[in-house]
Amino acid sequence: MTVNSDDILFPEDNLEKLEDSDVKDERRKVMKMKIHEKTFESYPLFIRNIRKKYSTGKVANKAMCLAVEKNIVFGLLGPNGAGKSTLISMMAGIYPPSSGTAYAAGYDIRTEMPKVYLNIGICPQHDVLWDDLTVEEHLLFYARLRGVEAEHGKSTWFSKDLITGDSA
Ligand SMILES: Nc1ncnc2c1ncn2[C@@H]1O[C@H](COP(=O)(O)OP(=O)(O)OP(=O)(O)O)[C@@H](O)[C@H]1O
Numbered sequence: 001m002t003v004n005s006d007d008i009l010f011p012e013d014n015l016e017k018l019e020d021s022d023v024k025d026e027r028r029k030v031m032k033m034k035i036h037e038k039t040f041e042s043y044p045l046f047i048r049n050i051r052k053k054y055s056t057g058k059v060a061n062k063a064m065c066l067a068v069e070k071n072i073v074f075g076l077l078g079p080n081g082a083g084k085s086t087l088i089s090m091m092a093g094i095y096p097p098s099s100g101t102a103y104a105a106g107y108d109i110r111t112e113m114p115k116v117y118l119n120i121g122i123c124p125q126h127d128v129l130w131d132d133l134t135v136e137e138h139l140l141f142y143a144r145l146r147g148v149e150a151e152h153g154k155s156t157w158f159s160k161d162l163i164t165g166d167s168a
């Protein structure tokens with residue numbers, strides 16, 4: 001097992017006691033895998049020791065490991081407060097992990113968020129659409145929020161057909 005600074009485990013997380021056997025199996029599987037493009041071809045969602053400790057001291061994700069295979073529909077379930085939204089928020093670049101990381105299509109959420117964005121889509125828990133904006137205006141608005149310059153808004157990320165509403 002390769003141990004580097006991305007793979008720090010914290011005794012306070014008490015993983016040995018808290019993790020179920022299938023979670024331990026997944027951890028072992030992930031830690032055996034190489035951080036390599038071949039791995040990411042088979043596992044486009046690859047999460048390795050991702051941990052989030054909020055400034056309040058709350059640890060929402062405890063060094064979570066997960067490798068989701070290609071062509072799999074994966075559901076992340078858990079009780080209230082389990083850390084689902086925290087994980088999705090880190091995947092969406094809303095805030096960084098405290099340690100560990102995740103790779104989407106092989107891109108590291110710590111350092112390659114623009115490429116991660118090209119490979120993920122997120123439908124948030126709460127409605128973030130406005131009745132008085134068109135589909136085009138919504139797309140352009142969120143593109144601007146994510147750093148796409150105004151002059152590139154229509155050409156960079158969206159197909160012309162999507163913007164104009166033409167069907168193929
Ligand atoms: N911004 C924050 N600051 C401090 N603690 C937070 C913050 N956001 C979430 N938490 C705490 O982190 C833990 C995980 O919360 P999270 O919202 O990720 O859980 P969840 O699985 O999405 O829950 P739910 O099913 O209710 O949506 C909870 O204890 C929550 O109170």
Ligand SMILES: [Mg+2]
Nearest residue numbers: 084085086125
């Ligand atoms: Mg949630």
